[in-house]
Amino acid sequence: MSAPARRGPARRTQAERREQTIGRIVDATIEALCELGYTRTSVSEIGQRAGVSQGGIFRHFDTRLDIVVAAAAEVAARQLTTFGSLLADTDGSLRTILELTRAATRAPINAAWHELLSAARTDAELRGRMETLITGYYAQIVDLARAQPALAAVPTEVLEPLVLTVIHAFDGEALATVVHPQPELDAVTLDLLEAMLTALLTESPAAN
Amino acid sequence: MSAPARRGPARRTQAERREQTIGRIVDATIEALCELGYTRTSVSEIGQRAGVSQGGIFRHFDTRLDIVVAAAAEVAARQLTTFGSLLADTDGSLRTILELTRAATRAPINAAWHELLSAARTDAELRGRMETLITGYYAQIVDLARAQPALAAVPTEVLEPLVLTVIHAFDGEALATVVHPQPELDAVTLDLLEAMLTALLTESPAAN
DNA sequence: TAACTTAGCGAGGGATCGCTCGCAATAATC
DNA sequence: GATTATTGCGAGCGATCCCTCGCTAAGTTA
Secondary structure (H helix, E strand, O other): OOOOOOOOOOOOOHHHHHHHHHHHHHHHHHHHHHHHOOOOOOHHHHHHHHOOOHHHHOOOOOOHHHHHHHHHHHHHHHHHHHHHHHHHOOOOOHHHHHHHHHHHHHOHHHHHHHHHHHHHHHOHHHHHHHHHHHHHHHHHHHHHHHOOHHHOOOOHHHHHHHHHHHHHHHHHHHHHHHHOOOHHHHHHHHHHHHHHHHHHHHHOOOOO | OOOOOOOOOOOOOHHHHHHHHHHHHHHHHHHHHHHHOOOOOOHHHHHHHHOOOHHHHOOOOOOHHHHHHHHHHHHHHHHHHHHHHHHHOOOOOHHHHHHHHHHHHHOHHHHHHHHHHHHHHHOHHHHHHHHHHHHHHHHHHHHHHHOOHHHOOOOHHHHHHHHHHHHHHHHHHHHHHHHOOOHHHHHHHHHHHHHHHHHHHHHOOOOO
């Protein structure tokens, strides 16, 4: 009865404890950002969701800002990996790419990203902390697009604005959908985007 | 010396006082939404900008929510009138329409609209109060587009998703620009949108 | 086992939040 | 001019915010 037959959570090293707790805190932060928005994602709210006391959180993060910045990095990383793997498992048709992109922008986790972007507009400190992250995020998205055969006909210099514009369109759509859903237009909009892109690609594949 | 030679603000009726104060409060709210964002637009912040004490504001609005809802209505109305008059004073070319639309979405006042939309996502009460307003707002925007000769070739049933998608693209662009500005892409993006739309219109003006 | 470091807890500080309420000033009514 | 209604003020209430700090628990090192 004195051997390692102990009840409660299994014995963990300090590094494991720390890593797991930080993981729970970041997960909880993303969750709260999605459900409650940026400002209502308070430290105590995060703590309740993560199963960590308010004070305990500050053992791993100096300020609330550090927490949300870590959450932002995690959101970007997850979006890139999930979107990348989804993209690899399908036919590379333009239609499929558009559908996956819309699904990614409407995913709950992307709402957390929107919250952070929106908050960064009026929060100079958050904006500064997110700048390089956002630059890398967009760059990797464009890289993913560049590897798609369906977009091979797009001139290099217009690929970036094209990809970003499509994403912006879906992002704006996702934001508007929450307050003003129009499910009957979803299919039409996707047809429209596909038609516009194919028309653009078949008309002047190299020039302009 | 007893005649109406009185110093200070001119004599106003109660209706005038009320109307002017409410106007200053709404203006201050829009201003604060642009500069500080939704949650930092506190009642005392609004009061300072409007020159009204915190308690005085509650003579005209029962809750903070009522204030921001009034501001939302004012923003929508202003955007519609200014955009409509700008549109009437120019050639109705597709390029000009796109440029005006981008300018409207990047205007400071539109940031207030974005703040309200974003906040409405996680604030059920605000969302409920803004629903009809947003529906009417979008409907009037589509009506403006429907009156444009440059878009006469667009089939009626695809005009709405087309207009909304372009606006969403500009909205998303405006949001991203704050944290990740790419001024060198602005012109290219506009060229791209114009090319996509003209390609769509010239290719299949009636079918599909 | 003893000494030490790290992880976690929760009460409390200082600040701000939305909102209430008694009071003063202005306008309307008699 | 006297009375009443409206507008405006600002101290104060309860709640919540981020963060600090003294403390215990868990893991590490000797």
